[in-house]
Structure formats: C-alpha cells, structure tokens
Amino acid sequence: VYGSFVRSNNQNFDYIMLIDTEGLLSTEKGNEEYGRRLVLFCLAVSHLVIINISGQISEELKKMLELCANSLSHLGVDIVPKPVVHFVLNQQSNPNSNNHLEPMQKILTDIKKDKLSQKIDIRPETFHTLPSAFQKERFSFDHNDNEKPNISHTDPEFLEETQKLCNLVILSAKSYLGRVDEQFSDSSGWLRFVKTIFDTLLKFPDLTYFTDMNEKRQ
Template structure:
C-alpha cells in the first residue's frame, strides 16, 4: 500500500496544468453511454445540455474515431430539434497534418481543436448560424447551390480525421470517411499540402463511383473545391498548368461525371 501510494504521488507530481489535457469528447461519450441507463430527469438534462452545446457552435463528435462508433439514436434525438431549419453541409477532407481544422476555423470562426500536436480523430461537426441580414453570404450559397430559394439558417461544418495516416495505414477506414462526406455534403473542400497525390485521386474516384452505384448521397452532385495549401507562391495563375493536369487526370478517371470539376473549383493558399 505504501508503494502504491508513493507511486501515485510521483505520478501526480509529474503532471502539470501546462502538460495536462482533458478531452471533452470523452466526457460527452460517457454522458451518452449513461443517457440510456439513467432517470428521465437526468436524460432530459443530458439532452438539453448537448443541444445547447451544439446550438452554441461548439464542435461535437459524430463518429468516435477511437472505435468508429456512431451514437445514432442519441444524435438523432438532438439533431431532430433542427429539422425545420435549412442547413448547408460543408465537409473538409485531406491528408493528416494538412491544417484542415485550422482552415475551417479561419474561414468560419469555428472552435475545432488546432493546438500543436493535436489531430482530429473520427468525425466532428459544428453548426454555424447564418445572419439573415448577411445578404452577401446568402447570395454566394444560392449561386453555388443553383437554388434561388436556398435561404440558409445554419452551416453544418464537418471536420474529419486526416487521411493517409502513416500510423493507422487503413485505406478502408479512409474510404469510409470520404464516402461519408461525399454522401451527406452539399460542398466538399479537399485540402491538400501542395498537390493532389495519386492515392487521393483514386480514393475520390472510387468513393464517387460507389455513391453513383448505390445512390445514397443526399445531394445530386456535391460541389467539390480543391484547396492547394501552403504553396510558396499563392498566386493561382502561376499554377494553372499543374491544376489543368490535375483536372485532366480526374476527368480521365470519370470523376467529373459525379462531381463538378473545373478551374473555378481550384484555389491556392
């Protein structure tokens, strides 16, 4: 007992506030597990707390990246509260450490975790409320969705785990992530460091073809924008030849039959 106590004191002494990190998603996972095994009053409290958390724009876990588990019943109950709202779904995919979360946070002011050494695991969502008075944003969405009646109440941003992870090395897992995003999104951002490699081209083609065959996508043809990130020269005019080659390769793989691919969907940062 003395030995265990001294070990515990040593471990506690090694911890510091600066080095410690309490994962909020683990706390939410535990609350969801308890949700189905507790009193009605506690269930109402958990449900309301999670709804308030999502409505406030905080990132929430959709797919548990450690176990690839989807709390379908619980999330359905929560998100049904938004069923009368018009929601535009934007997903971002790309290799590990390509700063996907940082890009979303910069573009939309989200709170996806971007601290040093942290990588997104699984799939996260964040609701961004659109100000009805912001006519410019509304017009952009109407133009991209080809729907003049597309008054958007919220944007649902989907941030997924980085693809092509050396540690995980699971192409089937990556394929599921890409398939999920293409199936549910109105717009998908493919964020790349530099250029699009052959593995990602093949994955996009395979997933897009799968969607076409099984017909599960919620939109007719998701708009896909490619962001070539961390370019030494961000002037897109100086990268036209490389971009045209990428477009040619993607069209050669018949990806253009499923998603919209053109010069206007490529961007450099």
C-alpha cells in the same frame, strides 16, 4: 467525423452544418480504406466538400477521389446530388495557381474521362492556393545567428487570401443551393439521412475496398 452548427446570415437558411474529418492518407492511421470511407461518406452527405492539402495533390488522393465518386452511383440510397468539391493547397511558398496547372488538369481530365463529372462538380474555379500561415522572425540583427530565439506571427497575406477564399466558398454554396434547391429543414431529418448512408457503408464494405478505378474494373 466531427460536426457543428454555424448560424448563417443568409436569408434562405438559418444554419450551416460543418463536418470535419480526420486527415486522409496519414502515416499514423495507415489505413487507406478507412480514408476512402471518409471521402465517400462526405461526398454523399454534403452539398460542398473542401479538401485541404498541405503541399501538392498526390496521386493517391486523386485515385481515392475518383473511386469514391464512382461509388456514389452504387450506394443505392438517397444522397446529396453532385456536391461541389474545392481543393485548397496550403503552405505554398509561391501561391500562384499557375504553378499547379498540371496536377489540376490531370484531375479534371480523368474525372471527365470516367464520366465522374456527373457525380461531383469539379472545375478550375474550385482549385485554390494559400501561402504559409506564419512567418518566423529572429530576435537578432545578425540573420546568420541561428542560435537566437525566433517568434512566429501570422502572415498578413495569409489572412487576406483566407478571407477571399471564405467569400468564394460561401458564394459557391449559395450558387449550389440555388441551383438544386436541396436543403434540410431540421437536424433530426439530416441525422436520419446520414445514418442511412453510414449504415450502408458498413453493410457494403466493397464500396471502398478497391484502391483505384483500374483495380475495380478488373
């Protein structure tokens, strides 16, 4: 987990703490329980969580999110209440959000069915898509010549859509803070808060032991 302070231009708070984690469900790590622990930690300490996905929302990721949302109730320590969760589906050849209605609706339905919507805030408005960041252009007039070198440049559409997404996320964060009025007044207080949650996760590994809600119920 990596963290950094970013100065805010909002008059209600001076800085924003950004937390970044390792990728989830990576083949290199090969440890799903480690991924669940990361998700639960971020949900517990964050006002707003962004899940950045290359491609489609997998069933494994959905199960992980549901289980961790459920585990928030069992931490037994103070946590940030009902964080807003944004999904960003990037590298989409066709970034039209209508192409992803089925997996989005499945997550929303399952979250509501298990009453997890009381623990995390997920709505249709928190699902976003982005096109690929780069376009390749060949140094040849013959497009069938695959041996010529090519250059990658940033897609203008990606820049435009990313800027729109940034604005939406900032508005979402401001709306959340205005609704719950939960802020941290100093970095040392936040670190003490985070350490308590981290120590709790280490003390009770069963919070992230199960792979999904069905296994946990058995």
